[in-house]
Amino acid sequence: MNSRRDFLQKITGSALGLSLLSTSSNGNTLIEDANQEPVLRVAIMGLGSYGTRVAEAMKDCKRAKLVGVISGTPSKVKDWQSKYSIPAKNCYNYENFDNIKNNPDIDAVYIITPNALHREQCIRVAKAGKHVICEKPMAINAAEGQEMVDACKRANVKLLVGYRMHLEPKTLEIIRMRNEGEFGKVLFFQGLCGFRIGDPNQWRLNKQLAGGGAMMDIGIYAVNGARYMVGEEPTYVTAQETKTDFVKFKEGVDETIQFQFGFPSGAVASCLSTYSMNNLDRFFLNGEKGFAEMQPSTGYGPIKAKTNKGELNHPHITHQTVQMDEMAGMILNEKKPIVPVDGEEGLKDLKIIDAIYLAIKTGKKVDLKL
Ligand code: NAD
Numbered sequence: 001m002n003s004r005r006d007f008l009q010k011i012t013g014s015a016l017g018l019s020l021l022s023t024s025s026n027g028n029t030l031i032e033d034a035n036q037e038p039v040l041r042v043a044i045m046g047l048g049s050y051g052t053r054v055a056e057a058m059k060d061c062k063r064a065k066l067v068g069v070i071s072g073t074p075s076k077v078k079d080w081q082s083k084y085s086i087p088a089k090n091c092y093n094y095e096n097f098d099n100i101k102n103n104p105d106i107d108a109v110y111i112i113t114p115n116a117l118h119r120e121q122c123i124r125v126a127k128a129g130k131h132v133i134c135e136k137p138m139a140i141n142a143a144e145g146q147e148m149v150d151a152c153k154r155a156n157v158k159l160l161v162g163y164r165m166h167l168e169p170k171t172l173e174i175i176r177m178r179n180e181g182e183f184g185k186v187l188f189f190q191g192l193c194g195f196r197i198g199d200p201n202q203w204r205l206n207k208q209l210a211g212g213g214a215m216m217d218i219g220i221y222a223v224n225g226a227r228y229m230v231g232e233e234p235t236y237v238t239a240q241e242t243k244t245d246f247v248k249f250k251e252g253v254d255e256t257i258q259f260q261f262g263f264p265s266g267a268v269a270s271c272l273s274t275y276s277m278n279n280l281d282r283f284f285l286n287g288e289k290g291f292a293e294m295q296p297s298t299g300y301g302p303i304k305a306k307t308n309k310g311e312l313n314h315p316h317i318t319h320q321t322v323q324m325d326e327m328a329g330m331i332l333n334e335k336k337p338i339v340p341v342d343g344e345e346g347l348k349d350l351k352i353i354d355a356i357y358l359a360i361k362t363g364k365k366v367d368l369k370l
Contacts, residue, residue: 140211219273
């Protein structure tokens with residue numbers, strides 16, 4: 001096998017792109033990249049705008065390959081089949097995708113559908129014995145998130161959440177600097193996340209499908225960012241909601257929320273989540289000896305970051321390309337990321353979001369145990 005592979009690599013490595021075929025001990029076909037690392041074969045569920053972005057980014061992946069789709073729209077499936085050379089046997093719809101369990105050529109399903117659908121879809125994928133990558137928010141509350149974590153554990157499959165910023169080089173450099181004490185004791189984090197949402201009829205403004213409003217969609221970046229920038233888990237949350245448009249933002253769909261965290265070290269965070277203001281994509285971390293500033297901080301990039309020591313100049317690589325290659329390593333080689341991207345991590349954000357909504361409802365500080 002090795003000599004055939006060596007031979008093929010020498011003569012046709014470039015013609016085959018970075019992929020070669022081999023056979024695993026259980027008879028399944030494995031694709032391997034030119035470095036003979038196994039390639040994660042992914043089916044995308046939900047061929048919408050972010051699904052399309054991920055598919056395009058995966059063209060440049062070395063360790064992950066788009067091989068299948070799950071969609072309710074036959075015309076989209078046809079289009080994707082020809083665009084990404086997807087065989088008919090790897091195409092499913094929302095009724096029949098449980099049959100993916102009989103497909104040895106798909107390792108993982110990436111769920112990129114409206115938030116409220118993630119729970120059931122994840123559980124079905126896990127039951128089919130495939131690894132799950134799920135978009136943020138992992139679910140619409142912690143109870144549902146817990147069910148997903150449990151289902152994946154039971155099925156012995158991995159559950160990862162699409163936290164692309166956890167793998168972004170400038171973010172990781174700031175985390176390294178903080179860990180090495182370059183900012184001194186961390187005192188304060190500010191996270192401002194928002195945009196002006198358009199079409200009032202989209203699922204993001206439908207509580208049934210979105211699970212909430214801006215907090216579920218964009219505020220979660222500040223929730224999550226506060227945790228990885230400070231490097232601690234919050235112990236309490238306070239929160240206040242304001243609404244200016246009661247038609248667009250119906251009951252249960254939050255427009256603007258300000259929230260605050262306290263951390264065990266005494267550090268505090270102050271954050272804003274909104275669907276009503278543009279140009280809000282900013283993180284600021286302050287310590288006794290220095291600071292880090294990112295703007296944009298969580299958009300598709302390039303991310304701009306500077307610290308008290310100057311600008312960070314790490315080259316921009318498409319986030320989703322890095323994410324999928326790294327996730328392939330996590331799924332296939334047990335690679336451990338610096339900042340976790342697993343189901344437990346997604347669950348922590350959901351517990352915090354539940355607490356934020358409770359703090360708004362009660363007007364009281366809510367304690368957290370993560
Ligand atoms: P979208 O509306 O563009 O796409 C959603 C897809 O789900 C569509 O193809 C739609 O046909 C399909 N779908 C299946 N069942 C549906 C139903 N019952 N109702 C509506 N649509 C249904 O949305 P999107 O922007 O691609 O977002 C999808 C997920 O990706 C969300 O969870 C969102 O939070 C997440 N997302 C993550 C990032 C990121 O940077 N990580 C960016 C954008 C979106």
